[in-house]
Amino acid sequence: GIQVEQSPPDLILQEGANSTLRCNFSDSVNNLQWFHQNPWGQLINLFYIPSGTKQNGRLSATTVATERYSLLYISSSQTTDSGVYFCAVYPNAGGTSYGKLTFGQGTILTVHP
């Protein structure tokens, strides 16, 4: 099946710093989504981004599907940004994994005040 790799695995920032999280995938995909899991365990959908760039406040995401990667940018980080960031992809139709969203292992972000 498709492989999804996220980097870095861990990231520690001071409040106010910027960061870039990367998601690489091994095959063509129908779409890609970014999620934030907060310290209480809740999973929040940040972006649905099969291609192009989207922005939501201090967060933005870019997916270059032809080169099989996506980037999540966090600017002016805040302590509330702490948690785990997951990317997840739907493989393209035709394989046995069609319709099954596959998650990366996540990036653990810690923002210190």
Add this chain to the structure above:
Amino acid sequence: NAGVTQTPKFQVLKTGQSMTLQCAQDMNHNSMYWYRQDPGMGLRLIYYSASEGTTDKGEVPNGYNVSRLNKREFSLRLESAAPSQTSVYFCASSLAGVGSPLHFGNGTRLTVT
């Protein structure tokens, strides 16, 4: 608007006991999913229901059964719980499967002793 609601939030079972995890969504979504999250393993799909009346196996279906009771509700049953099923279980839904964002419930923390 409650979104995706899971019950219970916590559960402790003894090996061999059975239980059903309940999930309901009020967003009129067509597709629903059950995931489990384990340390170091990320999120793995157990079963999904692309639309009312259909269910399909995911990556780790063994030991589980599901029922798509109606468009709103999708339950997960453990017939004979095993310690290996200790995990956090998330229900999720999306409007149209592959082509739309995924929304998660708050999870059920299950411990099997």
